[in-house]
Amino acid sequence: MKTILIPIDFSKNALQALQYAQELYKCTRAEFYLLHAFAEEVYGPYQTTTVEERKTLERDIRAKVEKKLANLVSSIEGTPPNPLHRFITVAAFDSLVDAANDLVEKHNLDLIIMGTHGENSTHKTTFGSYTIEVFKYVKCPVLAVPSDFEYKQPKAILFPTDYMLPFKRRELKLLSELAGNFKSEIHFLYLSDFNVLSARQVDNQLFLKGNLTKAYLFFETAPVKNRVETILEYIKEHDVDMLTMVNSRHSFFEDMLYSSTIDQLGLKIKIPFLVMQNLPR
Template structure:
């Protein structure tokens, strides 16, 4: 179940689009809370005033500015009026604030914005979107700047056929229940023959998707990004899902600079599911 959604914001247009998407999603899935989070890190300065006095003044000034920014952003997004929501701000690095708030508030889904198809290193909140996506213990839904909300009818899970825990596919099952989504299990390989080990692992994966609509697809392509994006366009996929496991193919992929194209060049929402 997805009941509590956390949306980090830096008050940019990209972040606004992510909030807009999250609000419409929250309405469709009947979420109980949509929490907007702004994190800022105050600079350390020295002078005649004590450090504590400087920090207190800076925090007060920053909090006032953030309050105004939240008010402006919320007023520009009528979608928020249709769902329960509130905002919080933290004096912390964004990745630390997201991790802390996600645990403290029992968040089910984190929604973040990215500048999308032409922004491999032009990510809202800097490179933190990549860091959060890779390391989060909670599912993270990355929304390209130009993506518009629509019912999630087809989801492509890029899989290396490694055995999955049932908890890692719970979020996909949830979307299937809400939207009757079709699950496409897509394996990209530069080899024309699937191994016996991969066949066995695919059978294991199949057990997790009993009683819901799903399909296996084996695609030969030396360029993983090209293979997946071609499939997305051909099948009109609404969401791409990945599992950035701590070991194995996708973890090494996430850590290669060229592979970030797979994440930030996608023109559709991308769901990173922790293993």
């Protein structure tokens, strides 16, 4: 059974991500944890209130959130409901990152699926600030679904890598099962001006092959030049349905998170983006 966390702020993008999750795991036993973290709603505009006033406000907001979450579940369960799916609602007086991490550790969750804010005048990128924070700090794979993305089976998955990371079996199992469900292709794109791999890179590539047995694997190399543009070109030319990378210290993805390249990618990517973690948990 898959355990999946979906942050819910009741926006169109969050509800779209929830619908995407239901379709993606339509034929899989799954528990969906619908999380609304509301600490900012208490502290944001009421910083000068007393402790008692904050407690009252917290209680009132929690009651409203729990009611909205219950109504949401009633509206999405379907008639008849999918017997493979179960929904658990969580109203957390906490930040999104802390609440998500607590749930991931408590329930050993497999995946977070969340909607992005879309390109707008505030963020100017597909990946809003909350999405970036979850990418960085929550110890769980994250699947970000772009605004207005219409569900499509992930038949072709692009995985840019330098083969330098010691991949985690649990993360690869998640990807392997996802690809296996849809008989998907995974295209590994090695961004390098050299075709020869080191012994370490060969070992890591063999590890990928041994753990992604349910997918059709393709291994390709592209010159470095502009890495983001190369990725975007490959997505367009090969009709890619999902992009995945690994977040780890000193990785290409970490470089992207702390530089303007994540904005370049976020401005243009129109497909779901799976960020796998290389962290112990």
